Amino acid sequence: MIGRSFFLLSLLQAVMSGEWSADTPGAVTAQNGLCARIPCHYTYPSILNNKPWTGILFNSESHKGPVAFHSKNPSLASTKFQHRTRLSGILRDNDCSLVIDNVTQQDAGPYFFRVEFGEKKLCNYHPVTQLSVTDFTDKPTIFAAELVAGKPVNMTCSFSTTCDGTAPTLTWVTPADEPPSASHSVSQQGDTLTYTSVLSLTPALKHHGQNLTCRVTYPTVSSEQTLPLTVECKYGDRLLCRNSNNLLAVLTPPRISQSLPPTM
Numbered sequence: 001m002i003g004r005s006f007f008l009l010s011l012l013q014a015v016m017s018g019e020w021s022a023d024t025p026g027a028v029t030a031q032n033g034l035c036a037r038i039p040c041h042y043t044y045p046s047i048l049n050n051k052p053w054t055g056i057l058f059n060s061e062s063h064k065g066p067v068a069f070h071s072k073n074p075s076l077a078s079t080k081f082q083h084r085t086r087l088s089g090i091l092r093d094n095d096c097s098l099v100i101d102n103v104t105q106q107d108a109g110p111y112f113f114r115v116e117f118g119e120k121k122l123c124n125y126h127p128v129t130q131l132s133v134t135d136f137t138d139k140p141t142i143f144a145a146e147l148v149a150g151k152p153v154n155m156t157c158s159f160s161t162t163c164d165g166t167a168p169t170l171t172w173v174t175p176a177d178e179p180p181s182a183s184h185s186v187s188q189q190g191d192t193l194t195y196t197s198v199l200s201l202t203p204a205l206k207h208h209g210q211n212l213t214c215r216v217t218y219p220t221v222s223s224e225q226t227l228p229l230t231v232e233c234k235y236g237d238r239l240l241c242r243n244s245n246n247l248l249a250v251l252t253p254p255r256i257s258q259s260l261p262p263t264m
């Protein structure tokens with residue numbers, strides 16, 4: 001009888017252990033200063049569905065390494081991760097995906113998920129996911145518009161990202177005598193956030209060849225795009241002057257001659 005009970009217990013443990021599984025990538029890459037997303041989905045034995053549990057993500061290959069996220073007590077996360085890590089999904093829905101905001105080179109390394117059901121029932125999900133952090137290379141985009149001397153125009157700059165933790169700031173660097181006046185907005189399509197800045201300016205011929213710059217700034221990194229200005233001068237629908245090779249030829253509007261009636 002004892003042998004049969006031992007066999008049934010072993011069989012139950014084998015079945016249960018077969019339900020412990022995880023789906024995680026072997027490696028992910030993030031840009032310095034943005035966010036890192038580490039996908040993670042897991043399963044556990046259904047017999048534990050109603051048990052209280054804790055989810056932990058480690059920045060290590062073992063549970064003795066630094067804690068990146070702790071679902072029950074966030075203060076247990078290592079100092080370098082405090083207020084920078086969160087889950088993008090819901091643990092109860094088998095989603096253990098980790099987000100690290102304002103990621104740095106010091107965050108690179110292995111990550112793995114561990115779930116604990118009380119003190120005796122737990123699982124370390126391996127293999128680990130290796131996080132690599134590269135330089136910040138994303139740049140904003142300036143959408144060129146026709147620039148006519150003396151005619152107000154709106155210039156648009158946008159920056160898209162899937163990071164929703166820290167919002168970037170878009171700023172303009174304009175010719176010295178043209179102070180920036182811009183409006184800002186943000187839109188979302190799926191997981192992508194697009195930040196937009198619209199600059200209102202009135203170009204002059206003296207601005208031809210000068211630079212217009214849009215800069216995106218995060219707490220620790222920034223990048224920019226610069227657009228050389230091409231300013232034209234028009235009279236009605238006719239092009240009267242054009243800057244070419246930094247040379248300016250200004251043509252005055254044609255005079256309209258009128259014939260006078262003969263004098264008596």
